[in-house]
Amino acid sequence: MAIFGAFRAAKRDDGELGKGVWRRAHDRFRRGLDRFHQMLEGVQDEDLRAALVPIANDLADLLPRVRKVCRRAQNIAPSESLDVPAGRFPAVHRELTKAGNALATAAEAVAMVRLQELPPDAVGRRAAQVVEHVAVAEVLMPAEST
Template identity: 50%
Template structure:
């Protein structure tokens, strides 16, 4: 990515998500997603790699949901710090759980890459990410 588009994107995110809690929640998900893709890049077996890519694509598709939840939260539960605003505890907790589950999904993928894990564990953790995002969507309503 070139420098100026990256700056424009960062400014847009600052404007729409703020620089506090909701931006942090969004950025944690993005970092987890980046880490997942870094981990699977080293998988040698084509079949395993293809299955991990499909799981990664499902997780990447959720990024729009994370962004929208954080954008709406910044409007309805404004935050410019790291304190969780009243009424937003369940939403923030669910977004945080989703990012944590994404990190454990990357760990499970790393274990598969090293030959010490199974794809079913990666799938289970990816499903936990989607479940946490469903909870976040329910809490945002």
């Protein structure tokens, strides 16, 4: 049954996000979010965990926003390849890519905090960069034509 659900989700994603750059940007962000939560699961110190859970929740709240940007971009400038559509879309794609990369860096920071090689506030700083890139992508997104 889980396989069928995953298949349906993939078909829905294909329909909403296409199979090109917008789908890749969304999937990159989702993978980074999954990795962040995997790193968080390994945190044994309860105080540190309590400090990181709100950050994880804030990052998870970004996924629907990223999906919305990618879905709108696919509606306005469909992509079924690795070519980023012209116009303002390269800047939108760049910010989404930076958000995904910053999220991966935030996950890495959690791992480094677990090893006590970074202070805990480093995770918050990296998470703030993720939020910033998503917000910029939203602002750069052209208005949908009707």
